[in-house]
Amino acid sequence: MKEVLISKVFMRRFGTVVMALFVAAATNAWAQDDPAPPPLPGSQPGEIAGGIRTMNASMFRGATITLTNDATGETRTTTTTLGGDYEFKGLPEGTYTMRADSDGFAATGRAGIAPGSGPVDLQMRVLMMWEPLFPVFSWSFNTGIGNWVRESTWAFAYLEVFHLLGLTVLLGSVVALGLRISNVSMLSLSPAAVAREIRPFMLVGLALVLLSGLLMFAAEAEKLFLSGPFEWKIAFFVLANIFQFTAVSWVARAKDDSGLAFGKIAALLSIVFWYVVAWEGRAIAFF
């Protein structure tokens, strides 16, 4: 009862005032024009500005931007802000060359920029282990075979099938040889004899994987150049091959089975190395 009374009194005394304020605010908002959009960065005279992004479009903080006047060779530098933005103001007329650097990332840039011509946005990408090999990736990508695999609806799918069959034979061989040299199974023959039996199948598996892999590589080389899992896959592929055909072969063939002292560790390492290759290969599709 009391509350109702208070609110009634309140309404009578202040209701009009509140109402008036409300109406004033609404009309004020109405009367105002839509605010002009802020000018695009780098569109004012004498200004070069923009943003640096990573490959997945997040803001790149702390990149060093170097701007060189093409005529005078004079340079100015700045670093990108938390939001990945940079700007240069009060630049004389002319054309400029811009370069963006950051540790662990591939340098990028643009030439022939005129001040006031709008935002200059660049993407930075992580520096890859095989940076100098980019021409090889690019060449493979543009070969006839690369184009053919890429454009055919089914070629890639069938190559995947062969890749997987090769993987099965190869991993099966690696594990079988590993079990023999670690003295776990197939003990009725010497490790050297078992290694000889397994070798042709291991090589067939390897050939299947390599051949199908090279063709799929050609089809996707430019994408794979930037793939972290592919980088790891190749690194471990090289390591696994070297280890398999030097260390494991030596352990299996050493005279009087003297290599078997290292059998368990060699088997374990070879299996781990090959499985890392296989996992990173699968991860290319996911990450």
Add this chain to the structure above:
Amino acid sequence: MFLVGMSLLLQGLALFQLPEAEPGFIQGICRWLQETAWATAFRESQYVYPIVEGAHVLALGVSVGGILWFDLRLSGLSMRRHPVSEIFRSVRPWMFTGFAIMIITGLILFLGHAELCYRSGYFRAKVVLLFLALFNVIIFHSTIDRRRASWDMDTVPPLQARIAGIMSMILWTGTIAVGRLMAYNLTG
């Protein structure tokens, strides 16, 4: 010729795709399975899905990669100087581990895409091939394998054992092929 014939056969499986509309009883159940919160969470997870999928593929090396040596021995193509029993004993533990991983991860993957799988001609071919592989094992163990003691040391086992070994390799190759192609056939 053989490769062309096989790929045409595999290509033909795409024709057995069931439509999305008018689901039958089983397809209805599969749709319900695929649309449960669990299945959706699994499909869309950032790490669980790749790990389960990766395990399914990687276990090939120890499941089919293991049985391969037994099949090769049975068909007289490799390991001829080992007794058949020894090869079987050698590969059995890792082969069984591999197939256990395959079945568990395979079931999880199926539950994540139950309806898409059911509609896919490749999935149904895979199930048929798996059953054929199972029958092959059952026939082998209930017939010629019962007399294994008499041919355990033969460098070239009897015809029926060789057929079982070669059938097994063909069926597993087919299973891997349709399994891989299925992934290209699961979208929509």
